Amino acid sequence: MRAQPTASHFVNGAYVEDRSGAPIEVVYPATGEVIAVVHEATPEVIEAALASGAAAQVEWGRTRPVERARILRRAADLIRERNPELARLETLDTGKPIQETLVADWPSGADALEWFAGLAPTVTGETVPLGRDFVYTLREPLGLCVGIGAWNYPSQIACWKAAPALALGNAMTFKPSEVTPLGALKLAEILIEAGLPAGLFNVVQGRGAVGAALVSDPRVAKVSLTGSVPTGRKVYAMAAEGVRHVTMELGGKSPLIVFDDASVEDAVGAAMLGNFYSAGQVCSNGTRVFVQRGIKERFLSRLAERTAAIRLGNPLDETTQMGPLVSAVQRDKVMGYIDTARSEGARLVCGGGHALANEGFFVEPTVFADVTDDMTLAREEVFGPVMAVLDFDGEDEVVARANATEFGLAAGVFTADLPRAHRVIGQLQAGTCWINAYNLTPVEMPFGGAKRSGVGRENGHAAIEHYTQIKSVYVGMGPVDAPY
Numbered sequence: 001m002r003a004q005p006t007a008s009h010f011v012n013g014a015y016v017e018d019r020s021g022a023p024i025e026v027v028y029p030a031t032g033e034v035i036a037v038v039h040e041a042t043p044e045v046i047e048a049a050l051a052s053g054a055a056a057q058v059e060w061g062r063t064r065p066v067e068r069a070r071i072l073r074r075a076a077d078l079i080r081e082r083n084p085e086l087a088r089l090e091t092l093d094t095g096k097p098i099q100e101t102l103v104a105d106w107p108s109g110a111d112a113l114e115w116f117a118g119l120a121p122t123v124t125g126e127t128v129p130l131g132r133d134f135v136y137t138l139r140e141p142l143g144l145c146v147g148i149g150a151w152n153y154p155s156q157i158a159c160w161k162a163a164p165a166l167a168l169g170n171a172m173t174f175k176p177s178e179v180t181p182l183g184a185l186k187l188a189e190i191l192i193e194a195g196l197p198a199g200l201f202n203v204v205q206g207r208g209a210v211g212a213a214l215v216s217d218p219r220v221a222k223v224s225l226t227g228s229v230p231t232g233r234k235v236y237a238m239a240a241e242g243v244r245h246v247t248m249e250l251g252g253k254s255p256l257i258v259f260d261d262a263s264v265e266d267a268v269g270a271a272m273l274g275n276f277y278s279a280g281q282v283c284s285n286g287t288r289v290f291v292q293r294g295i296k297e298r299f300l301s302r303l304a305e306r307t308a309a310i311r312l313g314n315p316l317d318e319t320t321q322m323g324p325l326v327s328a329v330q331r332d333k334v335m336g337y338i339d340t341a342r343s344e345g346a347r348l349v350c351g352g353g354h355a356l357a358n359e360g361f362f363v364e365p366t367v368f369a370d371v372t373d374d375m376t377l378a379r380e381e382v383f384g385p386v387m388a389v390l391d392f393d394g395e396d397e398v399v400a401r402a403n404a405t406e407f408g409l410a411a412g413v414f415t416a417d418l419p420r421a422h423r424v425i426g427q428l429q430a431g432t433c434w435i436n437a438y439n440l441t442p443v444e445m446p447f448g449g450a451k452r453s454g455v456g457r458e459n460g461h462a463a464i465e466h467y468t469q470i471k472s473v474y475v476g477m478g479p480v481d482a483p484y
């Protein structure tokens, strides 16, 4: 199984190699096999990426939006045409089952390119009449942007950042996670093939230090990070030094509240989607499932039954429903949380072990019941297939408990009582919410977090705010009235 890219980086329209950078091994999580090696970007590679991006942006920012849009739409078409091979690469890079990568990863990236292509030509300013004089505003690109990705949705993240940035006239240099460096290179290749001028979307590889070098470069106007809260704090502080714009898509510990009038089958299905999709490695997962006491036993027994039927195994087999975790480090971290949950007194309903021992980084889909708010499992982001079920009695109680966390990425409510659904959502401190659904994130929907889970929004019209700035122009139409 080899997935060696042409070279480590993609800069100024071409693959670039510089083996003097430290090697990064790419491991296929289903077997532990090394499938590629890339090298960290050296200062020379970083310089070439940022310099070519800054230079190319000047002309791109002046290009008619409809022309920019045409290129992005072409890229979306190429992604759709090549989806089977791109999905396979995503599966090798992440270990996620091909059943998922075929429908979720690159397809949602193509959606973002297409949607922002449609949006860009409609972005305009306003005119403000002032009697004789008037003001008009222009929405201008920010300039050179830096994108930094996490490893759970590497290609979707690259597309979700590149699409609004490029559509609105910016350049972007993107650093994928060192754990999953392959997909972003394909995006760079496809954009060039679609007609994007060289330099506007560059990919450089590396660990945190390469990210830090990008974030602190004086030419950079904006940083968009997807990652953990601790990394977010560091990157936000570095960006603040240069008064740069930021979008921070960080971690979560989101509540999913199931009232006893909800459809048990739908609520169980949503809780499973919100804890087991991508082996639980999804930032917006509803990892605190609050179930009203009246349906607790019915909920748990149906959940256990359906969870036991999940097919784990070879991610390249289309019938496989769950693959391994992304790395041995992540598997060990998740197993540590499972041990802690047991020792703190949570009741194991199903799972709890390594699966397919010695064959990659698999963890069984795991459910704990009788979890209480003070347990580690209810407080920390696990990022693995581990669901915590907590009991509750009343509406006010559950809202207060759901909000008692530093995170605020997402939240969900299941109930047949729609006024109650809206009332509860209105009180939840979360940026992205669902009623009688969970974890659906179409590009039309702004996505992002409240509290420590982030600042700014990706997708939707909201993203326009985060990749443009307003220039206000006062037009004097008569003599200047000066008191001197």
Ligand code: NAD
Binding pocket: 148, 149, 150, 151, 152, 153, 175, 176, 177, 178, 206, 207, 208, 209, 210, 211, 212, 215, 226, 227, 228, 229, 230, 231, 232, 234, 235, 248, 249, 250, 251, 252, 282, 283, 284, 381, 383, 409, 448, 449, 454
């Ligand atoms: P991470 O924070 O370890 O790394 C994220 C990225 O930041 C990587 O590319 C890494 O190399 C880079 N980085 C690390 N230190 C840096 C530094 N000092 N300066 C600049 N860049 C630096 O996160 P991860 O383990 O890759 O991903 C998992 C985390 O991401 C989870 O917390 C998850 O919730 C979060 N996440 C959030 C979203 C969202 O949209 N809100 C989506 C996916 C993942």
